[in-house]
Amino acid sequence: MRCPDRRLAAAWLLALAAPFASAADPEAVRSELLARERERHPAASPQDLAAGSAAFDPARAEEASRNRPAPGAADAVEAGKRLWTRKFANGRSLAGCFPNGGRGIAAAYPQYDPRVKRLVSLETAINQCLKTHGQPLMEADDPGTMGAVLAYVRSLAEGRKVAVRATTAAARDRFEEGRRLYFTRMGQRNLACATCHVNHSGRIYGDAAIPSPIGAAVQWPHFRDGRPASLQVRIRECLGRMGAAPFPAGSDEITHLEFFLAYLSNGLAVRANAWRPPP
Numbered sequence: 502m503r504c505p506d507r508r509l510a511a512a513w514l515l516a517l518a519a520p521f522a523s524a525a526d527p528e529a530v531r532s533e534l535l536a537r538e539r540e541r542h543p544a545a546s547p548q549d550l551a552a553g554s555a556a557f558d559p560a561r562a563e564e565a566s567r568n569r570p571a572p573g574a575a576d577a578v579e580a581g582k583r584l585w586t587r588k589f590a591n592g593r594s595l596a597g598c599f600p601n602g603g604r605g606i607a608a609a610y611p612q613y614d615p616r617v618k619r620l621v622s623l624e625t626a627i628n629q630c631l632k633t634h635g636q637p638l639m640e641a642d643d644p645g646t647m648g649a650v651l652a653y654v655r656s657l658a659e660g661r662k663v664a665v666r667a668t669t670a671a672a673r674d675r676f677e678e679g680r681r682l683y684f685t686r687m688g689q690r691n692l693a694c695a696t697c698h699v700n701h702s703g704r705i706y707g708d709a710a711i712p713s714p715i716g717a718a719v720q721w722p723h724f725r726d727g728r729p730a731s732l733q734v735r736i737r738e739c740l741g742r743m744g745a746a747p748f749p750a751g752s753d754e755i756t757h758l759e760f761f762l763a764y765l766s767n768g769l770a771v772r773a774n775a776w777r778p779p780p
């Protein structure tokens with residue numbers, strides 16, 4: 502099981518993590534979850550937790566280390582670099598839309614943009630640049646275009662600390678929206694993301710250990726069967742398997758969830774393009 506894709510049998514899934522006080526301060530939420538995870542997994546550092554299931558499963562960890570670098574990653578990074586530096590008809594390029602040609606930027610997405618009053622994911626920022634220069638947009642879940650570009654741009658942030666900001670009231674509201682979604686039961690199985698990832702991180706569900714919420718935004722895109730998949734793609738797959746109609750790709754809901762998870766990864770080093778087993 503990669504995400505909940507079978508009927509629930511386990512009674513332990515029925516209890517939901519005690520929710521936080523409403524509209525909690527993002528830093529307080531992060532500290533509380535860190536403390537909870539430290540208590541549950543005293544031997545694992547937050548950076549270790551970013552390995553997903555492998556943080557709790559020695560066989561998976563060994564498979565991950567055999568697949569480092571992940572098969573397919575080098576080719577995708579090359580293809581992404583070509584797309585990133587390709588000159589549009591007007592002589593501009595994706596690289597030209599971002600500071601320093603995009604070096605390090607991935608560590609700071611999603612980010613709140615006060616001009617459009619919305620959270621902007623890295624995918625949205627890339628498409629905004631294409632739109633500005635009259636180029637066709639990339640599908641958020643297309644591994645050959647957006648996936649390759651993400652693989653390259655996130656490789657330019659390798660080792661940088663995730664630094665997602667929620668310092669304004671508007672950004673804190675978006676964080677709160679992501680937190681609320683994460684803790685809300687949804688879909689036919691009446692589960693919340695937090696039911697598994699907060700209450701039961703490390704526990705085996707199906708054939709995989711449930712990853713921690715800490716570090717969940719660090720290793721993207723993941724390479725599965727040699728192809729990149731973004732955090733947004735994964736969130737949508739999980740929702741589908743929970744029996745909840747997935748929010749559309751690029752929707753505010755998905756970006757709020759991504760923002761919440763990225764905030765919880767603050768301070769951890771980006772490790773892009775990590776291997777994961779096939780979905």
Ligand code: HEC
Binds near residue numbers: 698732778
């Ligand atoms: C029934 C338990 C369950 C629920 C509910 C659930 N997940 Fe998961 N999730 C898992 C398991 C188990 C995996 C690991 C699958 C694997 O790697 O084989 C996983 C994987 C993930 C990953 C990838 C982590 C990594 O680094 O590999 C993310 C991100 C994630 N889930 C987010 C979510 C979000 C967001 C929700 C709610 C919309 C959610 N999950 C709901 C069990 C669950």
